[in-house]
Amino acid sequence: MKMIDKFDVKYWNECITQIDNASSVSLFPHIHADGDALGSVFALAVALRKKDKAVKVFLCDSPEEALGFLVPGSQWGIDVIVLDATDSDDLSLYTENPSDLAIGIDCAGPDRMDNCYAVYKMSPNKIKIDHHVENPGCAFGDSNFVYDGWAATGEAVWLLLNAMGIEIDYEIAIRLYTALLTDTGRFVYSNVTPLTFYIASQLISVTGSDITWISRQVYDVKPKRMIKLLSAVYSKIEYFENGRIAYVYVPDKMFKDAGALLEDTNALSSIMRDIEDVEVSIFVRDGKHGALAEDDKTLPALKASMRSCDKCNVAAVASAFGGGGHVRAAGLSFAGEEPVLKEKLLAEVRKQLNG
Numbered sequence: 140m141k142m143i144d145k146f147d148v149k150y151w152n153e154c155i156t157q158i159d160n161a162s163s164v165s166l167f168p169h170i171h172a173d174g175d176a177l178g179s180v181f182a183l184a185v186a187l188r189k190k191d192k193a194v195k196v197f198l199c200d201s202p203e204e205a206l207g208f209l210v211p212g213s214q215w216g217i218d219v220i221v222l223d224a225t226d227s228d229d230l231s232l233y234t235e236n237p238s239d240l241a242i243g244i245d246c247a248g249p250d251r252m253d254n255c256y257a258v259y260k261m262s263p264n265k266i267k268i269d270h271h272v273e274n275p276g277c278a279f280g281d282s283n284f285v286y287d288g289w290a291a292t293g294e295a296v297w298l299l300l301n302a303m304g305i306e307i308d309y310e311i312a313i314r315l316y317t318a319l320l321t322d323t324g325r326f327v328y329s330n331v332t333p334l335t336f337y338i339a340s341q342l343i344s345v346t347g348s349d350i351t352w353i354s355r356q357v358y359d360v361k362p363k364r365m366i367k368l369l370s371a372v373y374s375k376i377e378y379f380e381n382g383r384i385a386y387v388y389v390p391d392k393m394f395k396d397a398g399a400l401l402e403d404t405n406a407l408s409s410i411m412r413d414i415e416d417v418e419v420s421i422f423v424r425d426g427k428h429g430a431l432a433e434d435d436k437t438l439p440a441l442k443a444s445m446r447s448c449d450k451c452n453v454a455a456v457a458s459a460f461g462g463g464g465h466v467r468a469a470g471l472s473f474a475g476e477e478p479v480l481k482e483k484l485l486a487e488v489r490k491q492l493n494g
């Protein structure tokens with residue numbers, strides 16, 4: 140079985156040699172890093188610090204608050220850099236002084252590293268560890284440790300650390316557990332394998348009952364500002380087609396009034412989709428900070444995200460606007476006023492629903 144091959148420490152030989160030969164290592168998760176990307180990166184960062192490597196972690200944006208516990212404290216001496224594309228001074232500082240080794244983690248393609256890719260590609264040695272292989276440009280490291288049978292990149296990092304003979308201590312275990320937990324939807328997605336549960340069982344033997352705390356932190360704890368925003372949002376939801384379509388527009392001002400962040404609406408589309416009778420949910424918001432459209436500066440930029448049950452292909456709706464996604468979850472950008480987008484979106488959704 141292919142899965143068992145990856146237990147073979149020889150699979151990781153080249154990776155381990157590269158790490159042994161490097162005195163400085165930079166780690167790169169994908170943009171909008173999720174629990175798997177951040178958990179894997181910081182578990183590996185902690186492990187590399189124990190091997191006395193100088194470790195930098197390049198993030199394209201600040202981690203979501205709920206995942207903030209994955210970022211290790213300053214006592215670890217890990218240099219965490221949030222690299223803003225607009226800050227060219229910082230960018231050149233890091234491109235001109237690359238680490239001996241760069242490791243891309245959980246990044247399907249170079250574009251997933253956003254502006255940090257400029258730093259990644261300057262390192263003399265580049266490794267990629269990942270479980271996405273659907274992307275044609277996915278093998279962009281000099282050495283690639285990529286296998287789509289891993290439910291999470293956290294599984295790969297566990298196997299690597301195991302092959303390196305590094306003890307999986309509490310700090311590493313909580314991060315890898317979070318990686319597995321989040322990329323498997325709490326161990327229920329079809330990507331779960333016996334290996335997933337094997338590794339999880341090993342991790343739980345270290346974390347003990349703190350997995351309850353991790354789950355609460357990641358999935359349950361909600362900031363008050365989110366409740367304030369959502370209470371305003373819920374009262375604005377409109378229904379169409381006998382309640383089969385739920386629609387809401389959340390302008391930038393509503394976020395500001397509640398002191399809320401974009402991440403506070405992460406679950407909004409699915410919550411609306413789960414309202415009784417609803418088959419399609421549509422959540423529209425302003426572009427970043429109420430920005431104007433890039434292709435037409437006279438018009439506001441809007442973003443829409445849609446979720447559906449099984450009766451409407453929202454990817455087809457999104458593609459009519461140049462957007463994309465999956466049958467049940469899709470998104471798009473639009474240049475224009477909200478009432479215009481609303482009318483067009485409802486027309487497209489009705490076509491899909493009734494067609």
Ligand SMILES: [Mn+2]
Binds near residue numbers: 175270290
């Ligand atoms: Mn992943």
